[in-house]
Amino acid sequence: MPKKIFFTPGPSALYFTVEEHLKQAMRDQVMEINHRSAQAEGYFETAVGNLKALMNIPEEYSIFFLSSATEVWERQLQNLVNTNSFHYCFGAFSNRFYDFAKANKLNAVQQTAPFGELPDTNPDLIPENIELIGITLNETSTGVSFPLEDIYKIREARPNALIAVDGVSAFPVSELDFSKVDSAYFSVQKCFGLPAGLGVWVVSPRAVQAAEAKKNQGVIGTYQALPNLVKNAKKHQTTFTANVLGIYLLSKVSQDMLEKGIDVIRRESGYKAALLNHMVDAHPSLEHFVAERSLRSKTVTVANTKGDSQAIIDTLAKKGFVLGNGYGKFKGKQIRIASFPTHSKEQMELLVDVLNASI
Numbered sequence: 119m120p121k122k123i124f125f126t127p128g129p130s131a132l133y134f135t136v137e138e139h140l141k142q143a144m145r146d147q148v149m150e151i152n153h154r155s156a157q158a159e160g161y162f163e164t165a166v167g168n169l170k171a172l173m174n175i176p177e178e179y180s181i182f183f184l185s186s187a188t189e190v191w192e193r194q195l196q197n198l199v200n201t202n203s204f205h206y207c208f209g210a211f212s213n214r215f216y217d218f219a220k221a222n223k224l225n226a227v228q229q230t231a232p233f234g235e236l237p238d239t240n241p242d243l244i245p246e247n248i249e250l251i252g253i254t255l256n257e258t259s260t261g262v263s264f265p266l267e268d269i270y271k272i273r274e275a276r277p278n279a280l281i282a283v284d285g286v287s288a289f290p291v292s293e294l295d296f297s298k299v300d301s302a303y304f305s306v307q308k309c310f311g312l313p314a315g316l317g318v319w320v321v322s323p324r325a326v327q328a329a330e331a332k333k334n335q336g337v338i339g340t341y342q343a344l345p346n347l348v349k350n351a352k353k354h355q356t357t358f359t360a361n362v363l364g365i366y367l368l369s370k371v372s373q374d375m376l377e378k379g380i381d382v383i384r385r386e387s388g389y390k391a392a393l394l395n396h397m398v399d400a401h402p403s404l405e406h407f408v409a410e411r412s413l414r415s416k417t418v419t420v421a422n423t424k425g426d427s428q429a430i431i432d433t434l435a436k437k438g439f440v441l442g443n444g445y446g447k448f449k450g451k452q453i454r455i456a457s458f459p460t461h462s463k464e465q466m467e468l469l470v471d472v473l474n475a476s477i
Contacts, residue, residue, distance in 0.1 A: 120438050121438070122435070122438050122439070122440050123438060123439055123440065123461075123465055123469075124440045124456075125439060125440060125441050125442070125455050125456050125457075125461065125469060126440055126441065126442040126454075126456060127258050127287060127308065127417075127418045127442045127454050127455075127456040128258065128286075128287060128305070128307050128308035128314075128456065129307040129308075129313070129314050130307065130308060130311065130456045130458055130460070131311060131456075131458070131460050131461060132311050132312065132313070132460065133310065133311030133312065133371045133374065133459070133460040134311075134460055134462075135370065135371060135374045136311065136312065136367060136371065139366075139367055139370040139371070140367070142370075143363060143366055143367070148161075148362060148363055148366045149362070149363050151362065153355070153356065153359050153360050153362050154355060158355075158360075158362050158365075159353065159354035159355060160354070161362065161365045161366045161369050162183070162351075162354040162355065162356070162365055163354040164369040164373070165181075165183075165365050165368045165369035165372060166181045166351075166354075168369060168372035168373050168375075168376060169181060169318070169320075169368075169372055171376060172290050172372055172375055172376055172380055173289060173290050173294075173296065173380070174295075174296065175296045175320055176296060176297050176322075178322075178323055179296060179320055179321060179322055179323070180320070180321045180323075180326065180347070180348055180351055181318065181319070181320050181321075181351070182318075182319045182321065182347045182351055182356070183316060183317070183318060183319075183356055183360055183361070183364075183365055184316075184317040184318075184319055184342065185315065185316070185317055185361075186305050186314075186315070186316075186317040187284065187286045187303050187304055187305040187317045188305075188317070189317055189342075190301075190303040190317055190319045191214070191215045191218045192218060192222075193319070193339065193342055193344070194250065194282050194301055195218060195219055195222045195224065195250075196222070196337075196338050196339040196343070197325075197328075197329040197332065197338045197339065197343060197344045198249065198250050198280055198282075198300075198301070198325055198328050198329060198332070198344075199219070199224055199249050199250045200249060200332060200335070201224060201225050201247075201249065202224070202225045202226075202227070202245070202247050202248050202249050202250075203219045203224050203225070203226045203227070203248065203249060203250045203251075203252065204226075204227045204228075204229070204244050204245065204248040204250070204251045204252065204279075205219065205226060205227070205228045205229070205251075205252040206228075206229050206237050206239070206251075206252065206253055206254065206264065207228045207229065207230045207231075207237065208230065208231040208232075208233065208235060208236055208237050208254070208257055208260065208262055209233055209254065209257035209258070209259040209260040209262060209445075210257075210258075210259035210260075210445050210446050211254055211257060211258060211259055211284065211286070212252070212254040212257055212284070215252050215254075215284065216228050216252070219252075227245060227248070229243055229244075233259070233260045233407075233448070234260050234261075234262065234407045234408050234409065234420075235262065235408075235409075235410070235413075236262055236264065236265075236410070236413050239264075239265070239268040239271070239272065241271055241272045241274075241275030241276055242275070244272070244275070244276055244279070246276075248276065248279045249279060249280060249328075250279060250280045250281075250282055250301075251272060251276065251279050251280070251281050251282065252282050252284070253269060253272075253281065253282065253283050253284065254283075254284040255283050255284060255285045255288040255289075255292055255294065256285070256286070256287045256288035256292065256415050256417060256418065257415075258286060258287040258308070258418055258445075258454075259445035259446065259448075260407060260408065260420055260445070261407060261408050261414060261415045261418045261419055261420030261454065262408055262413050262414075262415065263288075263413055263414065263415045263416070265412070265413070266292070266293070266294060266295070269281065269283070269294070269298060269299065270295065270298050273298045273299070280300040280301065280322075280324065280325055280328060281298070281299040281300055281301070282299070282300065282301035282302070282303075283299045283301065283302040283303075284303060284304075285302050285303065285304045286303070286304045286305055286308060287304075287308045287309060287415070287417050287418055287456075287458075288304070288309070288415075288417065289302070289304045289309060289310075290309060290310075290375065290380060290383065290459070291309055291383065291384055291387045291416055291417050291458075291459065293384065296320065296322075299322070300321070300322040300324050300325040300328075301319070301320070301321055301322070301325050302319075302320040303317060303318060303319045303320065304317070304318055305317050305318075306318065306364065306367075306368055308417075308456070308458060309417060309458045309459055310368065310371055310372070310459075311371065311458060311459065311460035312364065312367050312368060312371060313364065313367070315361050315364055316361050316364035316365065316368065318368075319347075321344065321347075325344070326344055326345075326348055329343070329344035329345060330344075330345060333345060341357045341358060342357055342358075375459065383459050386459075386463055387416045387417065387457065387459070388416060389463060390416075390457040390461065390463060390466045391414070391415070391416040391417070391419065391457055393463075393466055393467065393470055394419040394455060394457060394466070394470070395411075395414060395419065397470045397473065397474065398419065398421045401421075401473075401474065401477075402424075403423060403424045403425070403430075403477050404421040404422065404423060404424075404453075405421065405422045406420075406421060406422070407420040407421060407422050407448075407452060408420065416457065417456065417457050417458060418454055418455070418456055418457070419454070419455045419457065420444075420452055420453075420454050420455075421452060421453050421455075422451060422452055423451060423452060423453060426450055427443055427444055427449075427450055427451055427452055427453050428443065428450055430453055430473075430476075430477050431443060431453065433476050433477060434469075434472065434473060434476065437472055437476065439469055439472060439473075441453050441454070441455055442454035442455065442456065455469070
């Protein structure tokens with residue numbers, strides 16, 4: 119059977135070097151070593167160093183490895199919020215973080231917009247007493263991208279609040295200034311092109327201090343409390359039996375990306391996004407879900423379909439191209455196409471040609 123190309127928005131196509139790295143992992147017995155061994159600590163240290171270099175993360179920021187970005191939602195609320203959080207809600211994932219806050223009995227406030235649109239980002243709408251502001255940089259369910267300049271305006275207007283950025287389908291393509299935020303996180307199965315099962319959490323010193331202060335007042339969790347994460351990360355260790363293979367692969371792929379160059383990756387992402395946008399503009403059976411061009415994601419293109427989207431997905435699958443369906447209530451009404459760093463320009467051009475010829 120010919121090898122399929124996965125354009126699904128996560129899990130998605132593996133980064134093109136992963137197969138060779140997996141073979142080397144087998145030779146080096148990565149899956150068998152102790153997670154406290156010097157070998158495992160070396161993978162941790164290398165992955166952290168590479169991520170900081172790749173995305174220009176301040177040296178004083180900490181990086182932790184957890185199970186997923188979903189877990190980070192929970193850890194942020196436990197460690198960083200006593201009472202009040204604020205959430206921009208404009209898709210399934212941004213809404214879910216808000217739901218987590220409500221389930222944790224916090225006074226959570228939301229600024230909402232219909233799916234496919236962006237909420238009003240005027241910082242004056244954020245109450246003064248907010249401890250944490252949740253922002254989804256790239257809403258994977260809708261293809262809406264949160265403008266970076268709006269994040270920086272929010273930071274300037276609410277300097278005392280911690281800003282938490284969900285970069286799940288944005289990093290490393292997004293050129294976020296990490297010094298302007300306190301918490302940023304992603305899972306590796308999207309833009310980094312790795313198997314699911316590893317979450318990455320970037321935390322500022324200010325956020326660590328907030329967790330320490332909250333710890334003095336009550337419970338902030340147990341083994342995954344931020345002070346414990348910090349203590350173990352200084353030894354290049356996790357607080358639990360970690361996904362050593364995932365950290366190993368991340369260390370290798372992040373090195374591959376460094377060698378390719380982040381500027382090249384971002385320039386290619388812009389080209390591929392433009393290609394997909396033009397296809398949707400011109401195709402009689404498709405229309406953009408995100409009407410505002412400036413808000414369209416560079417990594418996840420979402421298009422409404424005139425007929426059942428599953429028929430389009432099935433047609434493309436027979437030709438070796440796997441697309442994503444609409445999310446939640448939009449299933450059967452939309453297609454979602456990932457454009458991650460592992461998807462080459464040539465693959466994207468071929469997808470566009472085949473899609474145009476097939477539907």
